[in-house]
Amino acid sequence: MDIGQDIVNAATDVFSTMLMIDLVVGEPVEGAGGEVTSNISSMLGLGGDIRGMLAVHCPAAVAMAITSGFLGMDVDTLNEDVKDAIGEIANMIAGNLKIAFAGYGVKVELAIPTSVVGESYRVGGMLGAKRVAVPFGMESGQFLVELKYIVNG
Amino acid sequence: MDISEKIIESTMEIFSTMVMMEVSVAGPPLQESGTLHDTITGMIGLAGTHKGVLAIHIPNTVAMAITSSFLGMEVDSINDDVRDAVGELANMLGGNVKTILSQNGRDIELSLPSTIAGHEYGFQAATDVEMIILPFKTENGEFLIELQLEK
Numbered sequence: 001m002d003i004g005q006d007i008v009n010a011a012t013d014v015f016s017t018m019l020m021i022d023l024v025v026g027e028p029v030e031g032a033g034g035e036v037t038s039n040i041s042s043m044l045g046l047g048g049d050i051r052g053m054l055a056v057h058c059p060a061a062v063a064m065a066i067t068s069g070f071l072g073m074d075v076d077t078l079n080e081d082v083k084d085a086i087g088e089i090a091n092m093i094a095g096n097l098k099i100a101f102a103g104y105g106v107k108v109e110l111a112i113p114t115s116v117v118g119e120s121y122r123v124g125g126m127l128g129a130k131r132v133a134v135p136f137g138m139e140s141g142q143f144l145v146e147l148k149y150i151v152n153g
Numbered sequence: 154m155d156i157s158e159k160i161i162e163s164t165m166e167i168f169s170t171m172v173m174m175e176v177s178v179a180g181p182p183l184q185e186s187g188t189l190h191d192t193i194t195g196m197i198g199l200a201g202t203h204k205g206v207l208a209i210h211i212p213n214t215v216a217m218a219i220t221s222s223f224l225g226m227e228v229d230s231i232n233d234d235v236r237d238a239v240g241e242l243a244n245m246l247g248g249n250v251k252t253i254l255s256q257n258g259r260d261i262e263l264s265l266p267s268t269i270a271g272h273e274y275g276f277q278a279a280t281d282v283e284m285i286i287l288p289f290k291t292e293n294g295e296f297l298i299e300l301q302l303e304k
Contacts, residue, residue, distance in 0.1 A: 042279060045198015045206070045264020053198070053265045087279020109262050111198025112303050113279040114206050121271025124236040126244075129265055148265055 001104050003132045003147060004028025010096035011136055011145050014089060019069040024137030031131060036144055039063065040078055041123055042090040045111035050101065052108070052149035055123060056090045065140035078117050087113035093145060126150070156253060156300070157182065157285055163249035164289060164298060171245065172223045179288035179295050186210055186286055186299050188275050193231055195243030196276075198264030203254045205302040207247050208276060211239060218293035231270055240266040250300060
């Protein structure tokens with residue numbers, strides 16, 4: 001099981017299929033990260049054979065560009081549409097991960113996405129959880145897809 | 154007993170047995186959690202037959218007091234101990250909500266708990282949900298518990 005690769009596949013699939021965007025894929029990073037600087041983080045929990053939390057962290061410009069791509073219209077504030085759009089991105093990436101994990105016999109169910117919007121906040125996870133994060137690039141900037149997880153005993 | 158009452162009961166039980174702090178209901182349910190200032194949020198996802206999110210939003214000063222009581226040690230900043238304690242609170246509350254929502258508790262899985270902490274942020278469901286937001290008070294201040302359930 002290569003979770004970094006699973007995240008890469010999940011995200012690139014969502015962006016090319018739904019948004020016609022070819023993401024620039026960064027190197028997966030494992031282990032504790034530093035603070036993530038973003039303006040919106042959409043988070044979605046996974047439960048079952050793995051207990052996890054998927055997060056999509058975006059700076060404002062990237063979140064708005066993604067939302068504009070989704071809606072086919074310009075977006076220039078972090079409004080409801082943006083919260084819904086990034087939440088939906090998290091949902092679709094998590095959906096792809098669920099399928100990938102099922103391929104290894106690892107069964108998970110998805111919770112619902114929540115969006116956190118702010119100028120300065122920090123997302124933390126359970127100490128002792130594993131973490132894999134992959135940065136992705138688009139024309140408007142970079143965003144991060146991060147999965148924190150523990151294997152359910 | 155409806156869900157709100159059961160959440161209230163769980164919260165009071167967890168706080169009295171695990172945190173060793175008295176809590177009580179601070180007022181009627183709120184419509185939204187709104188913009189949170191100098192607050193730390195513990196959240197956990199519920200997945201399976203019921204999908205949702207349970208969050209506890211605690212102002213920093215209250216979170217430090219709760220952590221001190223929980224861990225039996227003085228805490229004076231939002232550090233890893235506080236994040237851990239708040240995440241664990243969300244975990245325990247999530248466990249109780251799991252049992253409240255599902256007769257045998259077995260049809261719902263809990264995600265990993267997570268925390269968000271910051272000077273100013275909003276916490277919002279990204280889909281169509283039913284929300285229950287309950288304010289509680291302690292001798293150090295108030296906090297909110299928010300349950301979002303997919304409709």
